[in-house]
Amino acid sequence: xxxxxxxxxxxxxxxxxxxxxxxxxxxxxxxxxxxxxxxxxxxxxxxxxxxxxxxxxxxxxxxxxxxxxxxxxxxxxxxxxxxxxxxxxxxxxxxxxxxxxxxxxxxxxxxxxxxxxxxxxxxxxxxxxxxxxxxxxxxxxxxxxxxxxxxxxxxxxxxxxxxxxxxxxxxxxxxxxxxxxxxxxxxxxxxxxxxxxxxxxxxxxxxxxxxxxxxxxxxxxxxxxxxxxx
Numbered sequence: 001x002x003x004x005x006x007x008x009x010x011x012x013x014x015x016x017x018x019x020x021x022x023x024x025x026x027x028x029x030x031x032x033x034x035x036x037x038x039x040x041x042x043x044x045x046x047x048x049x050x051x052x053x054x055x056x057x058x059x060x061x062x063x064x065x066x067x068x069x070x071x072x073x074x075x076x077x078x079x080x081x082x083x084x085x086x087x088x089x090x091x092x093x094x095x096x097x098x099x100x101x102x103x104x105x106x107x108x109x110x111x112x113x114x115x116x117x118x119x120x121x122x123x124x125x126x127x128x129x130x131x132x133x134x135x136x137x138x139x140x141x142x143x144x145x146x147x148x149x150x151x152x153x154x155x156x157x158x159x160x161x162x163x164x165x166x167x168x169x170x171x172x173x174x175x176x177x178x179x180x181x182x183x184x185x186x187x188x189x190x191x192x193x194x195x196x197x198x199x200x201x202x203x204x205x206x207x208x209x210x211x212x213x214x215x216x217x218x219x220x221x222x223x224x225x226x227x228x229x230x
Contacts, residue, residue, distance in 0.1 A: 001152030003105065004195075007188040011105045014132065014181050014224065018102055019043065021130045021226045027051045028097040031089070031122060034058075036108040038066030038081060040100060045079035051097075056084035058110040087113050094124045103155075104132045104185060104222050111155065116171035123229045129173065131225045132181070133157050133164075138219045144207050151196070151204035156220065164225045173227035185222040 003011065018040070022030065025047040032041045035055025045053045057063050066081040084090060099119055103111065119129055136156040140148075145156075161178045168176045186209070193205040207214055214220065 001107065001154060003188060004192075007191050008105060010187045010191060011184060013184050014105055014222075015040070015043065015102070017179065017181075017224060018100055018130050018132065019047070021224075022098045022100060022128055025049075025051065025098075029095070030054070030098045030100065031056065031091070031096045033084075033089070033099060033101040033114065033119070034103060034108040034111055035062075035066060035081060036106045037062050038069055038079070039106045040102045041066065041079050041081070042069070042073060042075060044100070045075045048078065051078075053079045054091075054096075055079065055081045056089065057081065057108060058084060058086065058112060059108060062108065062110075084112060084114075087115075087118070089114060089118055089122050091122045093121055095122045096127060097124055098128045098130075099123055100130045102130075102132050104134065104181065104224075107155065116167045116173070120171040120173065120229055125229055127229045129168075129227055129229070131164075133223060133225070135159050135161070135164075135221050135223060136219060137221065138214075140214055140219065144211075144214060147204040147207055149204075151192070151201045151208070153204070153208065153220075161221070161223060164223070168225060168227050172230050174230040176225070176227040179224040179226075181222045181224055182217050182220075186216050189216065 026049045028051040030053045032055040035057045041053050041055040070076045070079050137160045
């Protein structure tokens with residue numbers, strides 16, 4: 001799905017938090033996993049100065065868009081975009097100072113299946129990792145999933161905040177924290193409903209914003225997970 005520019009402005013606290021969690025950025029080598037059209041990579045590229053930002057993405061069309069934009073912004077020497085594999089990061093061990101996978105504000109249409117151990121592998125000791133994700137903490141009937149998909153919520157990661165903490169711990173990360181951005185993202189969905197005139201979409205918005213069992217904050221959460229490689 002894509003957010004409108006107005007909705008992205010409402011979600012800007014998430015991007016600001018991601019950048020803050022990776023600081024200091026100057027001189028660092030940062031990997032952006034599932035880099036989509038490059039928005040996060042460009043924001044970070046403007047901060048690293050003598051460092052490097054590499055975005056990796058499965059979708060070839062998005063890669064080409066990101067590469068063209070890098071040239072138009074004169075950032076091609078700082079920000080590079082490369083293809084990746086479904087379950088493997090194509091870089092050697094200990095290659096990066098930081099890794100970010102931002103999947104809320106600028107979600108890719110083709111997410112990878114790369115797990116936390118593989119992310120940890122390419123980070124240096126002490127390297128920072130910041131992930132954002134959309135999680136579903138209880139089973140949702142398929143009819144409701146279909147209605148959520150109809151309004152653009154076509155990706156949900158099955159798992160809880162505790163699951164993410166456990167996965168991070170098992171991968172060797174320390175100082176792990178989870179930030180719940182659901183109240184911030186709710187503003188984006190409220191704006192989307194207010195500007196969506198399609199009657200057939202209203203059931204999806206009702207489930208997401210009002211359903212006593214499956215609404216945002218009850219079963220669906222937008223979270224940011226951060227930690228350092230031990």
